[in-house]
Amino acid sequence: MTAPAEKPRLSREHMLDLLKQMIRIRRFEDKCYELYTQEKIRGFMHLYDGEEAVAVGIIPLLEKRDRIVATYREHGQALVRGVPMTTVMAEMYGKQEGCSHGRGGSMHLFDQATNFYGGNAIVGGGLPLSIGLALADHIQRSDIVTTCFFGDGAVAEGEFHESMNLAALWGLPVLFVCENNLYAMGTALAISESETNIQQKAACYRMASEAVDGMDVIAVEAAGRRAIHAVRESGKPYFLECRTYRFRAHSMFDAQLYRDKAEVDAWRKKGPIMHLQGWLQANQMIHPEDVPHMEADIDAEIAEAIAFAEAGTWEPVEQLTRFTYAESIFPANR
Amino acid sequence: MTAPAEKPRLSREHMLDLLKQMIRIRRFEDKCYELYTQEKIRGFMHLYDGEEAVAVGIIPLLEKRDRIVATYREHGQALVRGVPMTTVMAEMYGKQEGCSHGRGGSMHLFDQATNFYGGNAIVGGGLPLSIGLALADHIQRSDIVTTCFFGDGAVAEGEFHESMNLAALWGLPVLFVCENNLYAMGTALAISESETNIQQKAACYRMASEAVDGMDVIAVEAAGRRAIHAVRESGKPYFLECRTYRFRAHSMFDAQLYRDKAEVDAWRKKGPIMHLQGWLQANQMIHPEDVPHMEADIDAEIAEAIAFAEAGTWEPVEQLTRFTYAESIFPANR
Amino acid sequence: MQQATTQSGIIDTSYREAVREAIRDAIKRDERVFLMGEDIGRYGGCYAVTKGLLAELGPERIRDTPLSESGFTGAGIGAAMAGMRPIVELMTVNFSLLALDQILNTAATVRHMSGNQCGVPLVIRMATGAGRQLAAQHSHSLEGWYAHIPGLKVLTPATLEDARGMLWTALEDPDPVLIFENVMLYNMTGKLATDAGPVGIDKAAVRRTGRDISLITYGGSLWKTIEAATALAAQGIEAEVIDLRSLRPLDDATIMTSVTKTRRAVIVDEGWRSGSLAAEVGMRIVEQAFWALDAPIGRVCSEEVPIPYPSHLESAAIPQTPKIVAAVKAALGRP
Amino acid sequence: MQQATTQSGIIDTSYREAVREAIRDAIKRDERVFLMGEDIGRYGGCYAVTKGLLAELGPERIRDTPLSESGFTGAGIGAAMAGMRPIVELMTVNFSLLALDQILNTAATVRHMSGNQCGVPLVIRMATGAGRQLAAQHSHSLEGWYAHIPGLKVLTPATLEDARGMLWTALEDPDPVLIFENVMLYNMTGKLATDAGPVGIDKAAVRRTGRDISLITYGGSLWKTIEAATALAAQGIEAEVIDLRSLRPLDDATIMTSVTKTRRAVIVDEGWRSGSLAAEVGMRIVEQAFWALDAPIGRVCSEEVPIPYPSHLESAAIPQTPKIVAAVKAALGRP
Numbered sequence A, B: 001m002t003a004p005a006e007k008p009r010l011s012r013e014h015m016l017d018l019l020k021q022m023i024r025i026r027r028f029e030d031k032c033y034e035l036y037t038q039e040k041i042r043g044f045m046h047l048y049d050g051e052e053a054v055a056v057g058i059i060p061l062l063e064k065r066d067r068i069v070a071t072y073r074e075h076g077q078a079l080v081r082g083v084p085m086t087t088v089m090a091e092m093y094g095k096q097e098g099c100s101h102g103r104g105g106s107m108h109l110f111d112q113a114t115n116f117y118g119g120n121a122i123v124g125g126g127l128p129l130s131i132g133l134a135l136a137d138h139i140q141r142s143d144i145v146t147t148c149f150f151g152d153g154a155v156a157e158g159e160f161h162e163s164m165n166l167a168a169l170w171g172l173p174v175l176f177v178c179e180n181n182l183y184a185m186g187t188a189l190a191i192s193e194s195e196t197n198i199q200q201k202a203a204c205y206r207m208a209s210e211a212v213d214g215m216d217v218i219a220v221e222a223a224g225r226r227a228i229h230a231v232r233e234s235g236k237p238y239f240l241e242c243r244t245y246r247f248r249a250h251s252m253f254d255a256q257l258y259r260d261k262a263e264v265d266a267w268r269k270k271g272p273i274m275h276l277q278g279w280l281q282a283n284q285m286i287h288p289e290d291v292p293h294m295e296a297d298i299d300a301e302i303a304e305a306i307a308f309a310e311a312g313t314w315e316p317v318e319q320l321t322r323f324t325y326a327e328s329i330f331p332a333n334r
Numbered sequence C, D: 001m002q003q004a005t006t007q008s009g010i011i012d013t014s015y016r017e018a019v020r021e022a023i024r025d026a027i028k029r030d031e032r033v034f035l036m037g038e039d040i041g042r043y044g045g046c047y048a049v050t051k052g053l054l055a056e057l058g059p060e061r062i063r064d065t066p067l068s069e070s071g072f073t074g075a076g077i078g079a080a081m082a083g084m085r086p087i088v089e090l091m092t093v094n095f096s097l098l099a100l101d102q103i104l105n106t107a108a109t110v111r112h113m114s115g116n117q118c119g120v121p122l123v124i125r126m127a128t129g130a131g132r133q134l135a136a137q138h139s140h141s142l143e144g145w146y147a148h149i150p151g152l153k154v155l156t157p158a159t160l161e162d163a164r165g166m167l168w169t170a171l172e173d174p175d176p177v178l179i180f181e182n183v184m185l186y187n188m189t190g191k192l193a194t195d196a197g198p199v200g201i202d203k204a205a206v207r208r209t210g211r212d213i214s215l216i217t218y219g220g221s222l223w224k225t226i227e228a229a230t231a232l233a234a235q236g237i238e239a240e241v242i243d244l245r246s247l248r249p250l251d252d253a254t255i256m257t258s259v260t261k262t263r264r265a266v267i268v269d270e271g272w273r274s275g276s277l278a279a280e281v282g283m284r285i286v287e288q289a290f291w292a293l294d295a296p297i298g299r300v301c302s303e304e305v306p307i308p309y310p311s312h313l314e315s316a317a318i319p320q321t322p323k324i325v326a327a328v329k330a331a332l333g334r335p
């Protein structure tokens, strides 16, 4: 999945792969929802339902050495990046086999092996972090790209402003990906921003930018390719606004009083999976058995992940204070 | 000095008044400098030398009921607003007759009587405050204008961004006056901002704006009149960038390593006092004795202020913990 | 804690509803009062505290804000200085860190810097505490930490009466008051007088009397401490339980009266142990009642670790009833 | 504190120069190290600490930042996670409040949240303390307050050796370390070995031995405390003076050894009294050495007031030698 070629790839194989990745996230999260109601997963859990085209369109374009910073709504990013579904699921269970040793849960998936610098539960909190990762690469004159995902709500935060300015001022290789799903919890964009065109914010910092239909994975991928190419070649930041929508509640505690069912239904019709599937059908690029096959594969993977998580172990309570400091320094904390 | 008429007033009387107010600030601060070297004034002291046209161009246009929020470089604002020079000087001495009871010093001049909400020593810290003052007026449907002064350096702060957005989003009657003197301490604008055209920031928030030559008091006054009129009529914010320069060091601890003497000298030639004096001479609106007369008046006022401050009293040390809480509630703190 | 049966003058309610009623009451009572914060209106509040209030009171009194903690906290400060009585909701203490400059450098200092000309009659509410498996960035208990700052007052309502009554008193205060609502209390139910209203905020409350030891606590830990006291009573140990209610200022008199009587103390505090409010309370006892002590003061605090996600580790990280019982026994030299 | 005479292997220097030399040394020693902050380069540092370093080391190693405390502190965190060894200068603790979200919610938690995958080997330096008549927004002493946060380490160099030596040790630490430099120390001069280098950061130092009482302090208060000890010695009272050096973790062993010997303690701390580090130290003594105490522990802290501008009030607000002497006499029951 690391294909930095410059032209859109519209091969059947590639299209089906994109479709499968989206379905993989969707079905994984549908299962998480179920597991949440069974109290296997606890805490805050934020689903990506409806937004899959963003992670799937962009992350496979990244090189292994590239870095990712995400939000608390990051299951999709982690899965697409290649964090094993087993360890993601175990993390959501809180088992020590989880990708963050069970310490983080749904909002804090980390994976050093894939340069996945975490879910971050502070809105906007990942932005300054991404500046620093990119600064290190800039100083070391590497061509690594740091991709930072964040929501439309984060744009109102001071940390957004400071990060945008620093990235542009210092010329840092960051791809800013705004997942504009029109709401921050229950706050519609127009309640949050005096200028609701988020892409335009980039110009305020003299940063290159583009806005794309975030429900169309092919469009996201094309834009992502342009964006990543630009960052890698120039070493400078780039801002990509992906216009998308979340179909489900903000988290598991949300009565969705702030929007009509009709609005959600209308967006559902533009869903990224449906959209691509329809396109593939219209172009006769998909066989009737393709999706069932994919689903079977995915379901097997999910079943395996659940089995892995179920079989996982609780960290002994004696180890409670571990990981507060590096262990070599504070042996007493072991 | 409260003349909200819409047209520029170019009468001799008015022009001479503007000149006098600028000279008044300048001479007051020259004296402060001297007093600082005599250790009568201590702590951080920031002089307005070169920037007088900004305060003098704008503040007299405000109504008595209007509000002002300033920075640590606020002697000029306080004096023009009508905080008595005596109490300003006593404050800088730290005497209890000072406008902030001696507790604040140079950076924290406050005066409830003129709605002067302080010097603020946190760069950008006054911006959210101004939003709140204006929010109160907005809710109460008054036509009060809050004018918030801040420097070019503040623009990089997250608090600037949040405040701009809130003002524009909620439609609050704030006049933002950016005193762009090209440096934040030793940091030139280009080291601080990816977009160095500060006026343009306003558009990012859909806020009306204007940039003006901050060395030309007549231009500042004209722009200020337009701006205040706009805020008062619309209830919406307005952004005024005043392009100016500080002739002296940032504070009393600044070797000015970051700029050439030649640059300072070049700007000095555009100084606001010289500029207006030259214009008045060219237009035969000033008599040779006018300036000496003014200076004599001002010097008398300064002498009186010093006498007042010298005669002022030190607050008894037994009262140390006063003003931490309202006294009626915490009598023990008296 | 009781079934829903309504008798004249008494209602069954919850902590959440008591806070909501306090907000509604304040807004109706005084036209200068309004509430401002993230998702308090259309969403109904992240813990459903403000549900229904937007429809009832309108968007000028229930003002949804963007994600701009510093900006709207500062806006609350300014509005308070200009004569309003704002309530700023910071959603949770975890996000209040983004507003700390405005809280410490402006709200807490303006009265002093201005020589008493500008007061900030602002109330800032926020949820605090762990227990919902929200992990390291969403589980802080920093109310004791905030109590370090002169110029602020810090309240921690632990009962329905205080949830209902502290807000109005705080709004009448001429200085900034922070109210910390422990997240684990929102669902707590119980009885409340229909005419419950403002309560004093200057005295700690003795929630249980006892002669053997003083247990000093506040907020979410109060109920665990009472549970511990009940368990101890079964073993013949009579603990006095003090609910501090206000962490700044502290009501030294009530603490010292109790400790002087019991001669022993354990302090229970959900803050991290080092630099905890418990340390301050302990130190004050040492300063003011040292000679009355028959044993070292104990404390039960949170362990020195960011709060972990898994339930068993989270529980182990914060004070729990068995730990309180054990600390009391240690202080009494009992097995 | 000495004249300028150079002898072989010993130089006359100042605290300011010692910090500068530490920065220069670290940057030259390790190519991953760089310094970033406001006005550290072209301006030369707000307290002239970094004067000359930009010319010598270049703008990639001495990086001037915009006024974006949260942004560049976060940038330091990210760069540390990506393998660099950044030193972030936050100018003064007063502005660090703007970066608290990044410090507490990211730097202090990332190792834990990531299950030990991501460490943050970052050093954050800042000036702290009152004494220069900078008034309420520019005179905070919050180092003890920061010491509440698990995941951070907090250092307070008080001597030339520590100003010179702590930085490198902190940079070698895999976790975030905050270094607080008291503003009143920058001009302090004295002798330093030419080969002075890294120093340990895990032990408190006994700066003066004595049998009658333990005076426990750190940072700018160390010198006032030593002065008090000297004055007390003239009256026959031999005080032991402990310089904590590290406020998190605290070196309990050194404290307890001393208190067990002297049986009395006074803690001197420039933080505001309530919730001060002094309370934590006092509470630890109570927990660990209660039975050794012959008298209540005393503390000399800052008064509960934002720091006022006038010199006489500022002086009265923070610990001073006469107050320390008085506290010692009170603890000893001497007139």
Ligand SMILES: Cc1ncc(C[n+]2csc(CCOP(=O)(O)OP(=O)(O)O)c2C)c(N)n1
Binding pocket: A073, A121, A122, A123, A124, A150, A151, A152, A153, A154, A155, A179, A181, A183, A184, A185, A250, C038, C039, C067, C091, C095, C098
């Ligand atoms: C600093 C901060 N403030 C508030 C919150 C509570 N909160 C969590 S998610 C969220 C909405 C964020 O919206 P957006 O950035 O658009 O992302 P989305 O959830 O839509 O993906 C809020 C307010 C938080 N986590 N962090």
Ligand SMILES: Cc1ncc(C[n+]2csc(CCOP(=O)(O)OP(=O)(O)O)c2C)c(N)n1
Binding pocket: B073, B121, B122, B123, B124, B150, B151, B152, B153, B154, B155, B179, B181, B183, B184, B185, B250, D038, D039, D067, D091, D095, D098
């Ligand atoms: C938040 C904060 N960071 C740093 C400082 C230190 N500081 C004081 S003034 C100043 C420069 C501000 O420049 P600018 O806003 O342009 O105003 P000017 O001094 O030029 O009028 C700095 C960095 C501060 N006071 N507040």
Ligand SMILES: [Mg+2]
Binding pocket: A151, A152, A153, A179, A180, A181, A182, A183, A184, A185
């Ligand atoms: Mg959103």
Ligand SMILES: [Mg+2]
Binding pocket: B151, B152, B153, B179, B180, B181, B182, B183, B184, B185
């Ligand atoms: Mg400037």
